[in-house]
Amino acid sequence: MKNLHIVVIGGVASGPAAVAEARRTNADATITLFEKGPDISYSACEMPFLISGQIDRAERLVRYTPEAFAAKFRVDVRIHHEVESIDSTNRSITFRDLKTQKTANIRYDRLVLATGAKATVPKSLHSATKDLYVLRTLDDLRQIEKVIQKKTIRHAVVIGSGYVGLDAAWALKARGQRVTLLSPSGMLPGVLPPAMSQIVKAHLHSSGIGVRPERAVGIEKAGDGKIIAILTAEGEKIGCDFVLVATGTAPSSELGVKAGLKIGSQGGVLVDDQMRTSAQGVWACGDCTERRELVFDASIRAPLSLNAFRSGRVAGRNAARLGQGRPMTISPLVHAAALGLGTLEIAHTGWTEKEARAIGKEVVSSSIQSRTASAMAENSPVYITLVAEKGSRRLIGGQIVGGTSSAQRINVVTALIRAKGTVDDLYDVDFVYAPSLAPAHDPLFVAARTLQKSLG
Amino acid sequence: MKNLHIVVIGGVASGPAAVAEARRTNADATITLFEKGPDISYSACEMPFLISGQIDRAERLVRYTPEAFAAKFRVDVRIHHEVESIDSTNRSITFRDLKTQKTANIRYDRLVLATGAKATVPKSLHSATKDLYVLRTLDDLRQIEKVIQKKTIRHAVVIGSGYVGLDAAWALKARGQRVTLLSPSGMLPGVLPPAMSQIVKAHLHSSGIGVRPERAVGIEKAGDGKIIAILTAEGEKIGCDFVLVATGTAPSSELGVKAGLKIGSQGGVLVDDQMRTSAQGVWACGDCTERRELVFDASIRAPLSLNAFRSGRVAGRNAARLGQGRPMTISPLVHAAALGLGTLEIAHTGWTEKEARAIGKEVVSSSIQSRTASAMAENSPVYITLVAEKGSRRLIGGQIVGGTSSAQRINVVTALIRAKGTVDDLYDVDFVYAPSLAPAHDPLFVAARTLQKSLG
Numbered sequence: 001m002k003n004l005h006i007v008v009i010g011g012v013a014s015g016p017a018a019v020a021e022a023r024r025t026n027a028d029a030t031i032t033l034f035e036k037g038p039d040i041s042y043s044a045c046e047m048p049f050l051i052s053g054q055i056d057r058a059e060r061l062v063r064y065t066p067e068a069f070a071a072k073f074r075v076d077v078r079i080h081h082e083v084e085s086i087d088s089t090n091r092s093i094t095f096r097d098l099k100t101q102k103t104a105n106i107r108y109d110r111l112v113l114a115t116g117a118k119a120t121v122p123k124s125l126h127s128a129t130k131d132l133y134v135l136r137t138l139d140d141l142r143q144i145e146k147v148i149q150k151k152t153i154r155h156a157v158v159i160g161s162g163y164v165g166l167d168a169a170w171a172l173k174a175r176g177q178r179v180t181l182l183s184p185s186g187m188l189p190g191v192l193p194p195a196m197s198q199i200v201k202a203h204l205h206s207s208g209i210g211v212r213p214e215r216a217v218g219i220e221k222a223g224d225g226k227i228i229a230i231l232t233a234e235g236e237k238i239g240c241d242f243v244l245v246a247t248g249t250a251p252s253s254e255l256g257v258k259a260g261l262k263i264g265s266q267g268g269v270l271v272d273d274q275m276r277t278s279a280q281g282v283w284a285c286g287d288c289t290e291r292r293e294l295v296f297d298a299s300i301r302a303p304l305s306l307n308a309f310r311s312g313r314v315a316g317r318n319a320a321r322l323g324q325g326r327p328m329t330i331s332p333l334v335h336a337a338a339l340g341l342g343t344l345e346i347a348h349t350g351w352t353e354k355e356a357r358a359i360g361k362e363v364v365s366s367s368i369q370s371r372t373a374s375a376m377a378e379n380s381p382v383y384i385t386l387v388a389e390k391g392s393r394r395l396i397g398g399q400i401v402g403g404t405s406s407a408q409r410i411n412v413v414t415a416l417i418r419a420k421g422t423v424d425d426l427y428d429v430d431f432v433y434a435p436s437l438a439p440a441h442d443p444l445f446v447a448a449r450t451l452q453k454s455l456g
Numbered sequence: 457m458k459n460l461h462i463v464v465i466g467g468v469a470s471g472p473a474a475v476a477e478a479r480r481t482n483a484d485a486t487i488t489l490f491e492k493g494p495d496i497s498y499s500a501c502e503m504p505f506l507i508s509g510q511i512d513r514a515e516r517l518v519r520y521t522p523e524a525f526a527a528k529f530r531v532d533v534r535i536h537h538e539v540e541s542i543d544s545t546n547r548s549i550t551f552r553d554l555k556t557q558k559t560a561n562i563r564y565d566r567l568v569l570a571t572g573a574k575a576t577v578p579k580s581l582h583s584a585t586k587d588l589y590v591l592r593t594l595d596d597l598r599q600i601e602k603v604i605q606k607k608t609i610r611h612a613v614v615i616g617s618g619y620v621g622l623d624a625a626w627a628l629k630a631r632g633q634r635v636t637l638l639s640p641s642g643m644l645p646g647v648l649p650p651a652m653s654q655i656v657k658a659h660l661h662s663s664g665i666g667v668r669p670e671r672a673v674g675i676e677k678a679g680d681g682k683i684i685a686i687l688t689a690e691g692e693k694i695g696c697d698f699v700l701v702a703t704g705t706a707p708s709s710e711l712g713v714k715a716g717l718k719i720g721s722q723g724g725v726l727v728d729d730q731m732r733t734s735a736q737g738v739w740a741c742g743d744c745t746e747r748r749e750l751v752f753d754a755s756i757r758a759p760l761s762l763n764a765f766r767s768g769r770v771a772g773r774n775a776a777r778l779g780q781g782r783p784m785t786i787s788p789l790v791h792a793a794a795l796g797l798g799t800l801e802i803a804h805t806g807w808t809e810k811e812a813r814a815i816g817k818e819v820v821s822s823s824i825q826s827r828t829a830s831a832m833a834e835n836s837p838v839y840i841t842l843v844a845e846k847g848s849r850r851l852i853g854g855q856i857v858g859g860t861s862s863a864q865r866i867n868v869v870t871a872l873i874r875a876k877g878t879v880d881d882l883y884d885v886d887f888v889y890a891p892s893l894a895p896a897h898d899p900l901f902v903a904a905r906t907l908q909k910s911l912g
Contacts, residue, residue: 046891049832060832305889305896331884338888347888376505376516407893408864411900412871415885419875428787429871432803433761435502436796437863440761444867
């Protein structure tokens with residue numbers, strides 16, 4: 001197949017990774033990248049830097065312009081082109097040029113779906129016509145930046161206390177805005193046990209960010225459509241003129257659904273360890289997918305930057321290879337993420353106690369408080385919760401909140417979860433000690449010891 | 457054995473850990489702790505804090521006074537008592553009361569050797585009668601502190617560029633002293649590859665610490681015995697009036713040697729995974745021992761705080777138990793250590809390329825430079841070298857130098873070395889990413905990727 005045509009749909013993160021790897025794998029292939037938005041190859045996780053004022057232009061987040069990317073990887077980049085359907089039997093797609101509104105078909109030999117995920121907005125807020133924002137794409141960011149620059153925001157309300165909501169609230173506050181975070185669950189973020197959420201909450205409060213437990217159920221608008229208040233389930237009316245909704249994301253898997261691809265329980269396009277979908281000739285990668293998780297073999301989404309890159313590489317490689325050698329495979333997922341809020345670091349990996357119990361697993365968890373360094377050196381508190389399976393003593397998850405270098409510690413837990421290690425293996429790790437860098441008994445060592453005691 | 461008598465020799469770190477665990481294991485045993493010095497249970501690694509002025513008294517480093525320790529663990533604590541010999545056949549020891557110089561014998565049922573290690577001073581410097589110091593015990597520290605407080609030091613020379621020498625030089629500089637570090641090897645410290653040593657050297661220089669490559673081969677003294685210069689192999693004369701020797705340590709295993717215990721190739725008392733020595737009824741732990749290492753099954757010393765604690769626990773438990781259940785075991789060692797020098801962090805784990813080649817192993821190493829966080833956030837450079845076995849691709853070691861949170865990353869490598877993981881397992885780790893805490897591609901991920909390429 002001399003003139004292999006590889007089509008990649010979606011240009012933010014996983015798509016470009018797939019294109020780059022496809023090109024490395026196959027110098028001769030024709031590659032076309034479709035992206036419905038105006039941007040490709042940008043760092044979505046760094047968007048709060050523009051809100052906070054740490055950077056000055058959304059374009060700073062762009063790694064490759066469409067032109068630069070096209071030149072570097074010899075790929076036909078079509079921005080403002082939305083793919084509307086896939087015919088996996090005849091290996092063709094229908095797309096619309098959003099500038100001209102014209103549609104056309106194109107044939108492919110190999111297809112990579114990298115359509116990402118989208119922010120979900122609760123129905124109760126759908127009546128908003130202005131002043132309500134999400135933070136998902138670079139275009140979302142540009143809109144937010146425009147309003148922050150133009151008008152004086154009296155009161156910004158962030159709805160949702162997951163990583164994205166916390167991150168956005170922090171950035172808005174850093175920019176000097178008055179910010180209130182609505183967290184009906186009181187979980188900041190949801191992956192932390194309640195006591196650790198309280199640490200985060202206290203940190204937000206002391207940084208001047210209001211945290212309220214109400215649930216938004218509607219908006220009150222002025223005659224011109226401007227939002228004047230959030231209405232809550234508790235009957236409160238929270239006056240505000242800027243609302244950022246961060247209540248979660250969903251995989252942008254509509255194309256896959258329409259094309260009859262197998263969809264997972266989380267709504268993502270199901271892929272195997274080669275990032276193959278259920279259709280011949282179609283791979284998928286990044287936030288639009290779900291795949292096997294390492295601990296309990298569950299099917300999960302991992303809308304994370306590293307997974308986008310890594311799965312994109314695998315999809316791109318396998319889509320571009322011509323059958324020689326073995327296909328590239330990807331290791332099952334462990335879901336791990338982190339967030340920095342000024343001096344406070346939050347990180348988690350694997351399963352929480354609650355999640356594991358919800359699928360019927362017998363687990364034990366225990367929590368400790370320690371320090372990031374020796375008591376005589378500059379140090380901050382650090383809180384760790386570890387979760388292990390009861391009989392096997394196998395580590396299945398961990399959550400950390402604390403000062404400098406706390407988040408890095410989660411990678412040790414992830415490494416051991418991947419190695420199917422037990423809490424005893426964590427206890428055995430030869431943790432480094434230097435008074436200014438870690439206490440003689442590293443917090444993870446203390447956490448392992450405590451969990452050993454709980455397990456008996 | 458109702459009146460089991462457990463004797464522990466050595467009171468700094470591993471000895472007290474053994475006593476504490478022995479008491480937890482056996483409420484009825486009689487326990488006696490011998491320590492030749494005036495102090496027990498102190499934090500040797502934090503001694504530089506007194507030199508730098510971060511703490512004001514050596515006593516701040518004492519966790520338990522002899523009296524408090526005796527009361528808490530119901531143990532007869534005999535400070536200023538030096539054990540002179542062990543008769544393991546008749547289960548008795550001879551000790552000297554250093555205050556009265558009287559000797560006596562005492563019988564034991566179970567003996568735990570925790571005599572630690574001592575600083576080694578090159579013969580060429582033995583002629584010094586004053587102004588020459590080592591930093592090993594709290595008493596050493598008190599002497600150093602006395603001279604720093606009393607007299608104006610014109611020029612302090614630190615001989616040796618291992619962790620201890622670097623740490624001491626940094627602390628002296630922080631106290632406002634003029635400091636020169638002699639490092640004939642140019643390895644700062646020896647476990648780092650040359651390019652990474654250069655980073656440390658540049659950091660010392662920019663912090664005002666002189667680093668010279670000469671080898672000290674003698675001293676020049678004034679008539680009153682005061683040191684006036686260090687003489688070097690290169691024929692230089694380095695004027696100075698304070699010399700700190702940090703050229704290494706050796707296990708204080710003389711008692712074991714005299715008692716006929718098996719001694720390892722590094723000079724330490726050989727112990728098995730129960731911390732048993734070759735003599736019935738005698739255990740040993742901490743810095744005076746050597747034992748099996750995890751990667752190549754070599755016999756190594758690990759004069760480190762965590763090993764002192766952990767091995768002390770195992771020795772204490774096994775010495776105190778009365779045969780019910782299984783003995784407690786300890787996992788083979790991975791040698792990992794770290795040091796903070798202001799904003800620079802140094803850490804290593806396992807084997808260096810050089811060490812592994814020296815014992816005939818085929819290894820591949822590769823080095824990368826990355827950042828501690830996203831380029832748009834506050835970040836510092838970080839340098840990582842990873843070492844893997846050639847055929848098996850198994851990780852066998854790593855070295856890290858860099859800014860905030862660099863050292864914590866070494867624990868991930870250690871955890872994987874313990875799990876007998878490969879470089880591919882490191883690549884697979886779901887490293888957390890948050891722009892202010894780590895780059896999208898964590899330095900360890902980049903290092904793994906680079907080593908994968910080197911291994912092919």
